[in-house]
Amino acid sequence: MNIATTRLGAPRLPSGQGWTQFAKGFAPTVVGALPGFFRGDYLGQLMEVDYREAYRGRRVMVTGGLGFIGSNLARRLADLGADVLVVDSLIPVYGGNLFNLNLDGYSARVRVNVADIRTAPTMNYLVQGQDIIFNLAGQVSHRDSMIDPYTDLEINCRSQVVILEACRHYNPGVKIIFAGTRQQYGKADYLPVDERHLMHPTDVNGINKMAGEWYHILYNNVYGLRATSLRLTNTYGPRQWMKDERMGFISWFVRLAIEGRPIPLWGDGEQIRDLNYVDDVVEAFLMVGAGDVANGQIYNLGNDPVTLRQFVELLVEITQSPGGYILHPWPDDRKRIDIGAYYGNYGKISKELSWQPRVPLREGLTRMVAYYREHHAHYWNEEKNLADK
Numbered sequence: 001m002n003i004a005t006t007r008l009g010a011p012r013l014p015s016g017q018g019w020t021q022f023a024k025g026f027a028p029t030v031v032g033a034l035p036g037f038f039r040g041d042y043l044g045q046l047m048e049v050d051y052r053e054a055y056r057g058r059r060v061m062v063t064g065g066l067g068f069i070g071s072n073l074a075r076r077l078a079d080l081g082a083d084v085l086v087v088d089s090l091i092p093v094y095g096g097n098l099f100n101l102n103l104d105g106y107s108a109r110v111r112v113n114v115a116d117i118r119t120a121p122t123m124n125y126l127v128q129g130q131d132i133i134f135n136l137a138g139q140v141s142h143r144d145s146m147i148d149p150y151t152d153l154e155i156n157c158r159s160q161v162v163i164l165e166a167c168r169h170y171n172p173g174v175k176i177i178f179a180g181t182r183q184q185y186g187k188a189d190y191l192p193v194d195e196r197h198l199m200h201p202t203d204v205n206g207i208n209k210m211a212g213e214w215y216h217i218l219y220n221n222v223y224g225l226r227a228t229s230l231r232l233t234n235t236y237g238p239r240q241w242m243k244d245e246r247m248g249f250i251s252w253f254v255r256l257a258i259e260g261r262p263i264p265l266w267g268d269g270e271q272i273r274d275l276n277y278v279d280d281v282v283e284a285f286l287m288v289g290a291g292d293v294a295n296g297q298i299y300n301l302g303n304d305p306v307t308l309r310q311f312v313e314l315l316v317e318i319t320q321s322p323g324g325y326i327l328h329p330w331p332d333d334r335k336r337i338d339i340g341a342y343y344g345n346y347g348k349i350s351k352e353l354s355w356q357p358r359v360p361l362r363e364g365l366t367r368m369v370a371y372y373r374e375h376h377a378h379y380w381n382e383e384k385n386l387a388d389k
């Protein structure tokens, strides 16, 4: 991460003081007295102080830490010297995959508790003693949420109350960061979508994630838990679910391209999206978790807009896939929950925490393709791959 040379001069932490300690003392007193513009600007620069030291020796729990984003985050936290506990149910149809931590020996550096966030007694126990919780466990498939709304409700909504109640009763000083989603907005009324945009989700998943998020903010405001939500947009990179298209188009398209199969694009392929490479998303979580600036706040992530056709053309170029892509009419079940054109305004997190997406799409996709070319046996057709050995 770049350390800023700022207009106000690069601030330094008082000697012997950790960033979190510093921010806790600083935020309510001095910052509270500053005008908003100055406050955001100055703290944005403060967060450019190397936040990475904030995690050394801290007890950090990652729910959903065997899944795509959670495992990338857990690995990075281990590298930063945190004492990491991963909590994941490893339900086979979701994105949890032991290989995500096994590769390069991270499973020896991170504790894993295979547990379900729906189980209150378990969560009451596990939250105890944690300094920070990154709360990423979730049912991610939009289509599954329509087929089985009750399970989505249980995991993405009710379980969030389970975790927050566990924190309220057994660890009220904890800091908790929730993984929200741009799906909460539904079809955009205007672009780019900022955090003030009305939420009118088009699917069950969006509704439950919205409720899950607002439970976090409520517990921040009423009970003093320190909670933040990041509204993620389409995220891509290594360690993603690749077995089918249920978890989103990017991973599925990448697999098809690696296998040289044609990529089906619905409609005219001109749908607009913004895509974040997973390392950038991990960095946003780390920035938010390191201080108290973001308590009670909601932030969009985002990136420059790209059409799906542009995305697929780049992917075909990188993989040299002979299958190319084919335009198909929209299937009914997809059209009904599609959000249309979307890209997010990430100005708020940019201003307040100096977060920016740093990995260009070409570079991120190239890294992703290289990862799955090497490790695909652990992400799809595992049974066949094992039988072949």
Ligand SMILES: NC(=O)c1ccc[n+]([C@@H]2O[C@H](COP(=O)([O-])OP(=O)(O)OC[C@H]3O[C@@H](n4cnc5c(N)ncnc54)[C@H](O)[C@@H]3O)[C@@H](O)[C@H]2O)c1
Binding pocket: 063, 064, 065, 066, 067, 068, 069, 070, 087, 088, 089, 090, 091, 094, 095, 096, 097, 115, 116, 117, 118, 135, 136, 137, 138, 139, 140, 155, 159, 179, 180, 181, 182, 209, 231, 232, 233, 234, 235, 236, 240, 241, 248
């Ligand atoms: N990937 C994206 O593009 C994206 C976009 C917006 C929001 N998000 C959010 O980010 C979070 C992580 O997403 P991901 O892409 O890494 O998905 P993922 O499916 O790879 O990871 C989710 C993890 O949660 C675990 N999990 C599910 N139900 C659980 C339960 N009841 N108890 C314990 N663990 C459980 C799964 O086993 C899995 O490992 C989710 O909350 C998702 O809604 C992701």
